[in-house]
Amino acid sequence: MRFHVRAGDIEHGGSASAKIKNELTTIGVDEMTARRAGIVAFEGEMNLIVYSADGGTLSVEVEPGAILIEVRDTGPGIEDIDLAMTPGYSTAPEWATDLGFGAGMGLVNMQANSDGFEIESRLGEGTTIRCRVDRPAPAGVDRQGGP
């Protein structure tokens, strides 16, 4: 699944992530994994809307053992990633905080709900975040012994 998210498009904010969560549940992904993937996608989607210069893409791939989520934009980039990852730290503009955004928990929530989390950012070039949400092994299947 791939969604283009427009900068500033608050009205549709979160709709791609709600679709993603629904679709994951529909294809048989367990509720907790779908919920965690939904949280990761939602935070990524809202970041594109509130912070990106020109929007970006939200991509989801479903693998047998994990859900892979990539959020990519083309700027402005994050100046200090460690600071941006600090719980409660936010640079959200006032219009966004008025609407309930900018708790300073976005990236924190993405990482907390991911089993793999990578963030790359360059000022003026953009930010790419890759998250992996592992699916629990079905009962009786030992994933360690798999290929």
Add this chain to the structure above:
Amino acid sequence: MTLEDLAKAIEGAILVHGNRPDTQVERAFAADLLSDVLSLACNDERTTLVTGMVNPQVMRVAEILSIAAVIIVRGKVPPQSMVEYAEDLGIPLLTTRKTLFETCGLMFASGVAPCRAMSASESRSRP
């Protein structure tokens, strides 16, 4: 407690009844910022959200977290788009003129328990 008992306890009104007539409100949490809601990663299907936010994102977050019901406080009037979205999702929507604090207090006194906040590692280890 049932939605009707909850509405009585918080002197509120039920705007949307939802698609599960047997909805029971057993747990709740309250927040006015979306990411604070999402940071809880609750695993309890019966968790209710108490908030002063009125925008479509609230319902999208409720959908993602499989929230049992949403209670809007401080007498805010949810826009028609939010009400319709709640109807489409089948998630109950209630309103009250009480403040966030008082609403929570009344619910707590009525036996509604705090949401069990789970750390991400706990949520991972669950089957």
